[in-house]
Amino acid sequence: MLTAILTGFLFSIFLVFTGRFFKGKLSILSSLVPLGLFLYFFQFIPAISGGDVIMRSYEWIPSFNVDLGFKLDGLSLLFSLMITGIGFLVFAYTSSYLKGHEYLDRFYGYLASFMGAMLGLVLADNMITLFVFWELTSISSFFLIGFNNTNPASRKSALTALGITGIGGLFLLAGALLLNNMTGTYSISEMLSMSDAIKANEFYFLAVLFIFGAAFTKSAQFPFHFWLPGAMKAPTPVSTYLHSATMVKAGVYLLMRFTPVLGGENIWNTTLIIVGGITMLYSAVHTIFRTDLKGILAYSTISALGILVFLTGLGTQEAFLAAAVFIVVHALYKATLFLVTGIIDHQTHTRDVTRLSGLNKIMLPVGIAGILAAISSAGIPPTIGFVGKELTYEAAFHYESLMIFLMIGIVVTKILLLYAGFVAGIKPFVGKLPEEHTNTKMPGFILWAPPLLLAILGLVFGVAPFLIESALIKPVVTAMGADASEIHLALWHGFNTVFILSLITIGVGTALYFIIKPSRKLEDGIARFDSFAPENLLEAFNSMFVSVSRFWTNFFQNGYLRNYISIIILFLVVLVGYIMIGNTRFTVDYNALSKITVYEITTTLILIAGIFYTVFTDSRLAAVAAMGVVGLSICLIFVFYSAPDLAMTQFSIDTLTVILFVLVLYKLPKYLKLSDYKTRLRDGVLSTIFGLIITTLALEVLSEPVSKEVGDFYAANSYIEAHGKNVVNVILVDFRGADTLIEISVLSIAAVGVFGLMKLRLKMKDRMRYADQSLNKKKK
Amino acid sequence: MEILLAVMVGILYGTGIYMMLRRSMVKLIIGIILLGNGANLLIFLLGRITKGAPPIIPGDAKVFVEAFADPVPQALILTAIVISFGLQSFAIVLVKRAHTVVRTDDLDEMNATDEDS
Numbered sequence: 001m002l003t004a005i006l007t008g009f010l011f012s013i014f015l016v017f018t019g020r021f022f023k024g025k026l027s028i029l030s031s032l033v034p035l036g037l038f039l040y041f042f043q044f045i046p047a048i049s050g051g052d053v054i055m056r057s058y059e060w061i062p063s064f065n066v067d068l069g070f071k072l073d074g075l076s077l078l079f080s081l082m083i084t085g086i087g088f089l090v091f092a093y094t095s096s097y098l099k100g101h102e103y104l105d106r107f108y109g110y111l112a113s114f115m116g117a118m119l120g121l122v123l124a125d126n127m128i129t130l131f132v133f134w135e136l137t138s139i140s141s142f143f144l145i146g147f148n149n150t151n152p153a154s155r156k157s158a159l160t161a162l163g164i165t166g167i168g169g170l171f172l173l174a175g176a177l178l179l180n181n182m183t184g185t186y187s188i189s190e191m192l193s194m195s196d197a198i199k200a201n202e203f204y205f206l207a208v209l210f211i212f213g214a215a216f217t218k219s220a221q222f223p224f225h226f227w228l229p230g231a232m233k234a235p236t237p238v239s240t241y242l243h244s245a246t247m248v249k250a251g252v253y254l255l256m257r258f259t260p261v262l263g264g265e266n267i268w269n270t271t272l273i274i275v276g277g278i279t280m281l282y283s284a285v286h287t288i289f290r291t292d293l294k295g296i297l298a299y300s301t302i303s304a305l306g307i308l309v310f311l312t313g314l315g316t317q318e319a320f321l322a323a324a325v326f327i328v329v330h331a332l333y334k335a336t337l338f339l340v341t342g343i344i345d346h347q348t349h350t351r352d353v354t355r356l357s358g359l360n361k362i363m364l365p366v367g368i369a370g371i372l373a374a375i376s377s378a379g380i381p382p383t384i385g386f387v388g389k390e391l392t393y394e395a396a397f398h399y400e401s402l403m404i405f406l407m408i409g410i411v412v413t414k415i416l417l418l419y420a421g422f423v424a425g426i427k428p429f430v431g432k433l434p435e436e437h438t439n440t441k442m443p444g445f446i447l448w449a450p451p452l453l454l455a456i457l458g459l460v461f462g463v464a465p466f467l468i469e470s471a472l473i474k475p476v477v478t479a480m481g482a483d484a485s486e487i488h489l490a491l492w493h494g495f496n497t498v499f500i501l502s503l504i505t506i507g508v509g510t511a512l513y514f515i516i517k518p519s520r521k522l523e524d525g526i527a528r529f530d531s532f533a534p535e536n537l538l539e540a541f542n543s544m545f546v547s548v549s550r551f552w553t554n555f556f557q558n559g560y561l562r563n564y565i566s567i568i569i570l571f572l573v574v575l576v577g578y579i580m581i582g583n584t585r586f587t588v589d590y591n592a593l594s595k596i597t598v599y600e601i602t603t604t605l606i607l608i609a610g611i612f613y614t615v616f617t618d619s620r621l622a623a624v625a626a627m628g629v630v631g632l633s634i635c636l637i638f639v640f641y642s643a644p645d646l647a648m649t650q651f652s653i654d655t656l657t658v659i660l661f662v663l664v665l666y667k668l669p670k671y672l673k674l675s676d677y678k679t680r681l682r683d684g685v686l687s688t689i690f691g692l693i694i695t696t697l698a699l700e701v702l703s704e705p706v707s708k709e710v711g712d713f714y715a716a717n718s719y720i721e722a723h724g725k726n727v728v729n730v731i732l733v734d735f736r737g738a739d740t741l742i743e744i745s746v747l748s749i750a751a752v753g754v755f756g757l758m759k760l761r762l763k764m765k766d767r768m769r770y771a772d773q774s775l776n777k778k779k780k
Numbered sequence: 781m782e783i784l785l786a787v788m789v790g791i792l793y794g795t796g797i798y799m800m801l802r803r804s805m806v807k808l809i810i811g812i813i814l815l816g817n818g819a820n821l822l823i824f825l826l827g828r829i830t831k832g833a834p835p836i837i838p839g840d841a842k843v844f845v846e847a848f849a850d851p852v853p854q855a856l857i858l859t860a861i862v863i864s865f866g867l868q869s870f871a872i873v874l875v876k877r878a879h880t881v882v883r884t885d886d887l888d889e890m891n892a893t894d895e896d897s
Contacts, residue, residue, distance in 0.1 A: 560887070561800075561808070561887055562800070562801040562802070562803070562887070565797065565800055565801055566801060569797055593781060593782050593783065594781045594782065594829060594830075594831055595781070596781050596784065600781055600784070601784075604784050604788060607788060608788065608791060611791055611792065611795050611814065612795070614795070614799075614810060614814070615795050615798065615799060620806055623806075623807075623810060624810075627810055627813060627814070630792075630814070630817060631813075631817065634817055634820070634821060637785070637821070637824075638824070640831065641824070641829040641830060641831060641849065642829075642830050642831065642832060642833050642834040642835070642848075642849035643824070643834065643849065643854050643857075644834050644836075645854060645858060646824075646854055646857055646858055646861070649858050649861050649862065650861055653861050653862065653864075653865045656865065656869075657813070657865065657868055657869070657872075660868075660869055660872055661872055664872050664873060664875075664876045665806060665872065665875070665876065675802065675803055683798055683801040683802075684798060686797070686801075687794040687795065687797045687798035687801070688794050690793060690794055690797050691790035691791055691792075691793045691794025691795070691797075692790060692794075693790075694789060694790045694793040694794075694818070694822070695786045695787055695789060695790030698785075698786040698789055698790070698822060698825060698826065699782075699783065699786050701826050702782055702786070702825070702826070702828075706827075706828050708850050710852050711835075711850040711851055711852045714851055714852065715835065715837075715843065715844050715848060715851065716843055718837065719837050719842050719843065720842060720843070725836055725837040725838075726835070726836045726837075727835040727836065727837070727848075727851040728835055728851045728854045728855050728858065731851055731852070731855040732855055732858060732859070736855070739859070740859075743859055743862060743863060746863060746866060747862065747863070747865075747866045750866035750867070750869060750870045751866075751869075753870050753873075754869055754870055754873045757870075757873045757874060757876075757877045758873060
């Protein structure tokens with residue numbers, strides 16, 4: 001099973017090296033990959049419908065309880081078949097749709113890795129694995145949506161989609177960690193048995209919230225729905241594959257998967273019903289106002305996802321059944337409609353539904369596919385859509401509370417969806433052929449065969465629903481934790497209320513189709529409300545975020561060294577000062593201090609005078625000389641306090657520095673006071689406080705006991721082990737010899753640098769001269 | 781004496797930072813040197829100062845018999861002095877070089893990269 005999941009990724013890696021062979025005529029061969037996978041999953045049908053659940057587990061990070069656990073049950077099988085089956089058609093379709101595209105191989109690479117990620121997602125049993133694949137689908141879809149990367153709108157919608165689904169992914173991770181905390185396992189199957197304990201846990205609410213966050217963003221539920229219409233910037237095969245059949249259903253899948261674990265509580269069901277209900281109505285209404293075929297389909301997809309969430313929320317066995325059937329229905333007709341739209345776009349170069357009609361005369365097979373899909377989406381018998389709609393109505397009809405509202409909601413949604421389906425599937429093909437399209441050509445077989453196949457499947461499953469009944473549908477209902485033994489799918493459910501509602505839906509919807517004509521006017525009409533739309537709110541938030549961070553960055557990172565130093569020192573002063581205010585003891589044991597003699601006082605005075613002279617003098621030379629005095633005074637302090645080696649080093653180094661300074665800098669311009677009085681005062685205050693803090697800190701540390709363990713070790717072993725009597729020297733050249741070696745190397749590198757900078761001078765002078773000459777030329 | 785030394789360390793730190801906040805590059809280097817001296821002195825002080833007992837084992841003994849100054853801070857400071865010399869000499873030459881090229885000692889005027897100017 002792992003191999004099956006990895007195939008997609010392996011294939012896309014394989015394409016990196018062999019891509020150029022798959023760009024041309026061979027590109028259709030790449031569809032063999034999903035076909036093979038489809039057949040692989042197909043052979044599991046007998047086992048799964050017999051009630052088996054196939055588990056595979058591969059060790060990954062045992063110490064964190066994370067394994068590559070996979071589970072093939074009814075739910076994952078249905079999704080796997082959809083992913084690979086529709087994937088096969090989309091792969092094939094693409095080879096013709098994007099024929100000759102420069103980056104076709106890349107496209108296949110993205111598509112294949114998406115397929116792998118999606119398979120991993122629906123098969124994963126371990127929540128961390130689930131999360132990884134979940135994010136992989138977001139990432140691969142980012143590349144697919146932004147495939148036309150020269151188009152700014154395309155890039156933007158890819159980013160939006162990645163942002164929204166990425167946030168959802170983080171919710172999923174949070175949910176995984178929380179659930180692991182509650183149950184001690186990441187395995188979803190193991191969580192199943194702990195469902196009651198999870199529901200009793202005080203963090204149950206939070207866990208549900210996290211799972212909802214993940215599912216609603218991925219499945220484009222209100223108010224996160226807006227990334228999906230934006231994602232329609234992608235090439236049509238991507239829209240077909242990701243945004244109708246597979247990826248957007250991942251959220252629904254997650255909800256279904258967790259229904260037996262978290263479901264059944266009021267908060268779970270009510271939230272899903274409300275969110276799903278709002279989404280399905282809101283976006284169904286939106287379809288009326290669109291003229292772009294893909295726009296219509298995008299909103300009707302969101303609406304369909306809303307229905308699925310709604311059904312999951314109802315939580316009854318009937319609702320699960322309806323959801324399972326509706327997934328199949330929707331995948332079949334929506335993929336068809338998208339593919340048909342792609343063909344229309346490909347052949348006529350427009351997707352504006354107001355300019356399309358009568359295409360039947362040119363591309364009959366496409367028309368048949370479109371009309372069949374529209375009928376299925378409308379729920380007109382004998383298609384599988386009818387079965388799905390009947391079941392949906394029944395599920396809502398038999399819900400115990402607020403049935404009437406649910407019914408109105410779902411019926412209105414279905415009416416509007418019927419309208420949308422007709423507009424997208426029928427309108428372009430009937431009526432008079434406009435003149436601008438008379439030269440349109442019939443698309444090739446590879447383009448029209450996939451949608452027609454899907455549409456016919458929709459019809460076949462409608463006429464003979466038993467084909468999928470026990471093979472696909474029943475195991476899904478079982479996987480969602482309901483009893484599936486009584487289920488019997490049938491086209492004819494008898495003449496009852498639900499059937500009357502069906503008739504009303506079809507009647508009103510068809511009437512709507514004839515009354516409302518999609519027009520630019522309606523689309524402009526709704527544009528007025530755009531400023532309240534969530535995507536614009538998000539955009540406003542984004543731009544605010546950007547300007548705040550720009551201000552923040554410019555404030556702290558303004559490129560002036562002193563600004564950085566000031567901020568660092570200020571922060572240190574505030575932080576350390578704050579801690580010190582309450583904790584400073586100011587107790588110095590005067591007896592423990594060493595005595596002060598006249599030598600030391602003199603040295604100190606010279607030192608202090610030297611320091612201040614260095615700071616306040618107007619002459620650079622004087623400053624350097626005073627600095628030398630400071631260094632020599634420190635050298636004296638080393639002499640007083642038993643550090644002869646330090647004194648020697650300090651003496652030679654200090655002398656060298658002063659000489660170097662004087663030699664190199666005597667040519668520099670006048671030593672100027674560049675800052676004004678106010679700045680100097682501010683810096684002075686800051687530096688004084690900083691100095692005070694360091695002094696206090698030093699005194700505080702002095703009153704702490706000291707450990708000389710390390711020093712004692714060196715002293716004891718210096719002669720015995722290393723045969724040297726000057727302990728400091730022995731430490732440097734023996735005990736820590738390697739450090740000293742590295743230090744020497746650092747010094748040599750510095751020396752090389754100094755040498756290089758010195759030597760560079762002559763050549764640079766030349767270069768400066770040339771630069772000056774060219775500048776002069778420009779001026780002339 | 782410890783108190784005096786602590787005060788001196790504070791002064792070195794304070795003036796070092798003050799010089800580093802100036803716009804002149806030469807002052808910046810002087811600031812770094814002062815700060816470095818302050819740091820050395822701080823380490824020296826915190827390792828506790830001992831008068832007249834250098835960490836050198838007397839003539840015929842194998843180990844110390846009397847009190848001695850802690851050699852570890854001294855070894856650290858010695859390293860620090862030498863390394864800071866490397867830094868200083870490189871910085872000094874770099875300032876010189878920069879001055880030759882852009883003809884200014886003012887850090888603010890060197891703020892823009894070539895592309896901007």
